[in-house]
Amino acid sequence: MSLRPALLASTFAACVAISGPPALTAQERVYAVASPAELELEVGMSFQLRAAIQGTAEEAAASEVRWFAADDGVTVTAEGIVTAVRPGESRVAAMFRGEPSWVRIIVPRLEADRIEARVAGPVYAGATAALDLGAYTALGAAAEDIEFEFASADPAVATVDDAGRVLGHAPGQTALTVSAGAATAEVEVTVRPNPAEDYELVASEDVSSLSTGDVAAFRLLGRDGTGEGIALAPLWSVTPSGASVEPVDGRGLFVAEEPGTYHVTAIAGPAIARTVSVRVEPRRHTARLELVGSGITSTHRAGDTWVFEGVDGRDYAYLGTFYHDWMKVWDVTDPAQPVLTDSIQLDARRINDVKIHPNNRLGIVTREGASSRRNGIVFLDLSNPAHPEILSEYTDTVTGGVHNVWILGDEDLVYACHNGTSEIVILDISDPANPREINRWVHDEPIRSLHDVIVQDGYAYASFWNEGIYILDAGAGTHGGTARDPKLVSRWVSGQGNTHVAWRHGKYLFVAAEIYPSDWDPNALGPIEARGFVEVLDMTDMDDPVKVAHYAVPEAGAHNLWSDDRDRLYVGYYQAGLRVLDISGELRGDLYRQGREIGAIKTSSPEGAVPNWSMTWGAQLFKGRIFTSDLHSGLWIARLVEEELVP
Template sequence: MKKFIYSVFTLLLTVNFLQAQDLSIKVGDENVSMKIGQTLQLEAAVVDASGNKVADRDFIFYSRNRRALSVVDSTGMATAVKHGEYDVIVISPGNPQLRSNIKVTIEPAAISKVDFGTIPEKIYSGITVPLELTVTDEAGFERPEKVITLTSSDEDIVSVAPFTKLIPKKAGKAQVTATVDGVNETLEINVIENPIAKILLKSDKVEGRSGDVFTLNALALDKDGNEISDAPINYSFTGESFDVSAAPSGLMTKEGKFVADEPGLYVLNATSGPAAASITVQANERNITRKIDLIGQGSVNNKHTSDLWVWEGIDGKDYAVTGTWGADGTAYFWDVTDPAGIQLIDSVKVDARTVNDVKVSEDGKVAVISREGASNRKNGLVIIDVSNPRDVSIISEFSENLTGGVHNVFIYKNHVYALSAGRKYYSINIEDPSKPRIVGEFELDTPGHSIHDVWVHDGIAYSSNWSDGVQLVDVGNGIAGGTPSNPVQFASYAYPSGSNHAAFPYKDEKTGKFYVILGDEEFPYGLDPDGRKPARAAGFLHIIDFTDLKNPKEVAWFQVPFAGSHNFWIEDDILYAAFYNAGVRVVDLSGELLGDLNRQGREIAWIVPEDPDGYIANAPFTWGAQPHKGHIFYSDWNSGLWSAKLQPVVPKNATIENK
């Protein structure tokens, strides 16, 4: 009898399993076309093998392209904001979990105008004029993919060259017309005779190192020796590398700043029409490589590790806290006073799958950890008493307006700046950490805006807003009259990839330059967070010169081949950057920054955390790095907390080893 009952039970389970396997999601339309401004409810239903609708189930809709302007919310309400093609994923949670796809195509708006950009007040014959043409559609979006046709009313006076350049040939007037999709814009050109007869050229130095910036000063004179202050000067360079196996390379800006990637001799040129001048400079080897030693590890091999924070406790000892990702909501506390003997001393477990971010107050008494994936969907943040890191305790939990998940947080002067559902951040007063309260908020008003991170320094909040770039917000600095309860944005910068994931401010005290380092986050090769496959990221660091807050510009970058940046830190003109599968990279930021920092030899050292006993064996995926009291601490997604030490400058010709 028992055998019969067992067989029936097994048969029922098998039937139920087979029936479950026959279920699928049927969408209203696999290919949806929309026009900008249109809204549409996407439809989905669970059907059996015969196509019949079964019992109602919940659905979750989301777009693959998180950095693009949003086209769908979790309920499936699609809003056509920006032209393009978007993959929308439809998931029905439960047993079994079902999944389907909808492709949403948003048609572009018609072209509305063509803009010639800034044109020189005086156009001299014989000097090419590059045009900065922009095409805008009726929805207000720039359309760089559009082909512009340029024509001249008189080719003898001004002709059109490839790549939107004008060649003024002789004095006279002509009209240049730009046409795209039937939209025309005409520019009146008045060419005058070129008075430039001679150029005097100087450099601020004639010898330096690779990575050093040479600043040129060119003076244009007429035949009588009078200065022509508005003369357009074109700069260029040629070179000869000291290493015959390396091609000479560098960067010359239109303002006359030059930097060499390879050590060698370089001829720097200034031309204006037929007038020209040159100067030769020498770039020597930068020679800054140093040895870096692995010191210790606090192993975490049963789950993914997220961010870290290292601080000096009120007892004078050194401690660290690390989060966990896609696991059970645990945060670990470590004694790192002896970096060679990192000790796990306590932990806190909260209702979450991911504790993505961890921060500690300036006085070392309070920690805040973020929550995502809570079972009750409240998420929010947790405030912890860490005055005794060996016996931490939860002071309070806070989820008001934060139920959509907190990905990142920051503590600054008794306030927590906490992200909310990837859309905004709130200023939360924790003067009494048992009674946190929201006092302010910051959110962009751009279509489909999103946010990943916020970092606060000297009363300025630097938020990384993906396609909207970095936002500089006064939350107590005074530069724009902002406070935690009244954040005031005063500067920003966005770059084309739309991948701005993290930001860190840096001022070079010697040059007076103020930079903000922006980091990408991209996974073009895919990511397997729940599996056991090693991962590889992409993206690099963008160095933005914010010295002129009204005119920020990207001046340099740091890239590691076949790897991607994540979190980073700057101390004493040195950058400590986590590059996921490429470990920690240590980079010299001293002096004016320009061009490709890696090619210039500015990388001081690197170290990759490989652990045969890791959550994924020997698969480095470094999350963040932080210098502290002469050591570098870094967390790794697959292996926990590590420490290393950068050794003093190595004498020339000594052997360099990297772990």
């Protein structure tokens, strides 16, 4: 049964009166029953949920109920006031003495309130043009699953097909009407005389020598008697399967996942169609990945690692721990034979993140699960990097714990991801013995879950889980921001959520999503069937990130990322190991299926805390080596060996 808010109060009261709790003995359990069991709320509406105590009730029993939302489709306050955030189905629980009582909440899809429509490019007689369409709800969000209808004031001049493409019939002007439910928009269209006497499908490069993963841009040109060309916006297709072609700004962007011969076709009108053949070879690589050394830990799990050259001229890898209270210090001057030189004990259940200041004299580790419940971060004096000492702690405004940090060395600032408030807390560390908070940044969505932040070339990329990536001007100066006072530039939200970390390389932003199994017990040692993927955003327009590609290893989970100046992406891919990816040139489509992987190493050991099960954390490049940690087995070191490409 689904109840609307207007009916709930009277219905709930009647239900209680008719079917009140039966008399129970003192030996029977006490539990809560949340009401109503099912609720329908429109986006933006709120309702007061109730929890009745059943069994042998105590006077203070009602105050023991704790409310929480199982997903981000709704929010719920400590008092049980639930608010619908986005369409879909959500659940809220009244938790009482360890047992939940669930309320199912249905948020109906919002209809389109406003339509935006424009014709992309000129319309010529006998040719088609794309109609760019957008539908938005009253709240300003994009409306989902919209079916548009089209009408033309003068079908003799132009019409629109069911796919939303404008066809010019004869020179002249007309108005096109686009509707979706009660929302409408009108577009003025001018059909021009078509000067083309012939049509040609041209490519941006030689399509007889492409490799899988290479992107070729096609254009359909109409040429008049003088040879001058007009660009058309055709409908694109490719056969057979194994490749794709996407329409972007009138071009057809072709990329193949499998080698073979393909036929690309452009159709721009009833009598306008051209096809070209494309030959694609397998992608070949000029490097191979090989293992150099490892530092196996078998008594506990590992966290993040950071590698640097100490003030003594030797190289070190500092390694955090997962559900353990030690930070490990490895001398990796000889990367084939890492030597454990020290372990620094902290009051924590998890030392998730380790970062080193660019001056190599100051280290920072994050702390979660302190017995004192004052978590925060710990600063390390690296005067003796083989045996670092605690310099200071900062807990005052980040007692809820810090999951990740980023150090802005030139500014002597730290961006800390505060678990308690999901805010970026900005700390001045010019005096690391006495760090102080100077600012905070957070978005204004009703739900937030900050996981990670990196700062590259003046922009901060904050990963807010299901709220997506928030991009901030943190000193680039393009949107009025500074490192001390960052300003919002744009936001991008993955349709699949779980936004965990981001890494910028060239014009692309690589965004990793981390998905753990719902029944995972962090306290139990054992294999973890994680899942995840990497989405690739084109950041040419910082105000409007566009997803163009993705990378997903089947049945494995993505974690942290790194890249180098030779266009390689290094991914800690949990049970799929350390992966190295070729990200040269234009990126489009499925990078895994295109064969862009250069190599992979499973970081598993029979001596690990979980034997023979990789859970590769990430990667860092240092002095020609790739350093990573594995959740189950500790420190691993690899390298790429460059080889000559033989024809």
